[in-house]
């Protein structure tokens with residue numbers, strides 16, 4: 090069953106300049122993005138800074154109004170609602186089914202609230218009575234591996250990893266249908282990051298979470314996701330099951346990303362060739378395939394014709410004109 | 422083992438305290454390490470373990486309420502011209518000639534070394550002139566060459582750009598050009614690619630490696646990323662709570678890490694070759710704050726190999742500088758057995 094289906098989602102922001110702050114152009118942060126998430130599935134959204142990952146996440150949460158496209162969400166079997174055109178008041182009853190885990194465990198917790206109250210807040214808003222709230226908070230603390238005594242302490246008494254656990258407990262309080270996690274482990278030290286990754290894996294198993302996992306670290310993504318969508322300058326360029334994408338990428342940008350990851354093995358040095366050039370500016374993307382100025386496989390057609398995302402192998406989608414003829418290198 | 426490359430810098434038993442109302446924090450607790458011409462020393466460890474502070478202490482940039490309590494930093498150790506940086510006035514002429522002169526510095530955020538208000542060219546030209554006798558137009562010519570060397574396209578026009586007009590990757594290249602302005606023998610790079618995307622990181626690392634090799638510089642590369650260490654370092658110092666707990670050549674460190682912390686750290690790194698949904702090995706708890714440093718071996722509350730009745734009470738012997746080994750009761754320091 091599909092929990093979320095995003096179809097041709099676009100979002101642009103005005104570029105304003107001059108004294109009168111007149112609009113002089115638009116940043117096309119997200120363009121024609123389509124993907125779906127099945128119940129119990131974790132889809133990772135990866136790509137480099139500014140490619141539009143957070144903008145996609147914020148549109149799904151309706152923290153931003155999309156410019157166009159559909160965001161079909163199924164809070165339960167048999168009900169599907171397009172969130173894109175909904176008003177604030179129409180959204181309110183649905184919002185509880187989609188929860189967010191943030192990157193920064195320091196900024197996202199109110200320092201003046203006790204941890205128990207932070208976790209109980211969504212329950213309070215949903216009108217859950219006190220006794221049930223308290224029982225649920227105890228259950229959630231246990232679920233994320235925090236001691237019951239954490240309830241009456243303030244966020245400053247906790248380390249980064251523990252704060253991230255608090256944020257996760259809060260996100261899970263109302264048994265959401267979909268969890269959107271925007272770089273939830275990027276700010277953590279490796280030893281703590283490993284603990285939180287394992288916690289997310291446990292929660293996926295125990296609760297059958299459906300998750301959109303926004304990240305830029307391909308190592309982290311490999312551990313937690315079932316499928317991966319790769320974005321470049323506002324567009325999805327490849328979507329595939331995790332193992333398939335790493336073993337045999339179908340888009341040259343995915344290949345470049347995998348090659349650029351510094352491998353934690355000193356015997357495998359210099360194997361990575363850095364791609365030339367820089368990430369394109371979403372306010373002024375190159376014509377045709379936006380990756381063409383950096384792509385070692387570009388041909389004339391790439392400079393003029395925009396490649397559409399299409400299925401090039403079963404379950405494997407690529408937006409490259411040459412996806413079928415190229416044999417790209419992944420990691421074993 | 423380290424070959425007989427020339428030692429250009431020695432740090433010996435460096436101790437740095439921060440005095441606060443709540444008590445004194447010992448942030449560096451006896452750090453010793455050596456830099457060698459033509460070699461890359463990787464310094465790795467989790468947040469707060471003292472990597473940046475070590476670099477800042479070397480250049481006498483420890484700000485109040487921080488204070489170097491004891492220990493030495495020697496430039497050209499053992500040479501007739503040996504200079505004890507720890508004996509210099511931190512504001513004086515002598516240390517300033519070293520900073521940005523014989524020792525170049527690259528930061529995580531290039532904007533912390535660059536000014537918003539001057540063009541890239543002005544800043545590099547000034548750095549060149551401060552450490553050489555070049556005239557204005559010769560210095561400008563040299564600045565253009567430097568920008569070219571660090572891979573900035575169209576350097577003749579980019580030289581007149583302001584830093585904010587450049588992308589993060591280009592700015593970091595300018596930061597590197599600035600650090601190279603005085604032709605340093607030693608380069609200290611503190612997380613030079615942490616703020617960058619992977620493809621840009623790969624470019625910058627390749628650039629640093631090429632420059633380090635062609636100029637025979639000693640590079641101290643600070644990072645928390647074991648992947649970057651594996652790709653770049655010749656030797657590695659692993660830090661934990663203000664101490665170097667393991668030192669080894671890079672292959673040795675990855676093939677047979679000696680310290681339980683290094684072993685745990687290596688196992689907890691997410692790998693792009695992992696079996697999907699595979700659990701990572703974890704280290705219990707988090708790095709303690711130096712304010713509440715554990716007794717005995719500072720790693721003992723998290724150590725899976727703790728020796729009961731010993732590790733919590735006694736400090737394992739510190740690592741002799743520049744010798745392979747680990748500061749742990751399970752590990753005897755490897756003596757000089759090489760042929």
Ligand SMILES: Nc1ncnc2c1ncn2[C@@H]1O[C@H](COP(=O)(O)OP(=O)(O)OP(=O)(O)O)[C@@H](O)[C@H]1O
Nearest residue numbers: 102116118137138139140141142143144145305371
């Ligand atoms: N509120 C806004 N107003 C104007 N431009 C915006 C706004 N939010 C995002 N953008 C632009 O949209 C593009 C996509 O940004 P987004 O934050 O979605 O990227 P991202 O993939 O999440 O990057 P990162 O990895 O750095 O978090 C960027 O060029 C960004 O500058």
Ligand SMILES: Nc1ncnc2c1ncn2[C@@H]1O[C@H](COP(=O)(O)OP(=O)(O)OP(=O)(O)O)[C@@H](O)[C@H]1O
Nearest residue numbers: 439446448467468469470471472473474475645711
């Ligand atoms: N201004 C300060 N006041 C008090 N303590 C400080 C100050 N600056 C640094 N410290 C202490 O020095 C320790 C080492 O800090 P340092 O910046 O060297 O860590 P690091 O290894 O570079 O970490 P990161 O990976 O986060 O950059 C910190 O844990 C902190 O306790």
Ligand code: SF4
Nearest residue numbers: 378381384391409410
């Ligand atoms: S469409 Fe052309 S330029 Fe784009 S990724 Fe494919 S081969 Fe490269």
Ligand code: SF4
Nearest residue numbers: 718721724732749750
């Ligand atoms: S000295 Fe003891 S506690 Fe410290 S790392 Fe070795 S075994 Fe672990």
Ligand SMILES: [Mg+2]
Nearest residue numbers: 142143144271
């Ligand atoms: Mg983002």
Ligand SMILES: [Mg+2]
Nearest residue numbers: 472473474611
């Ligand atoms: Mg640091």
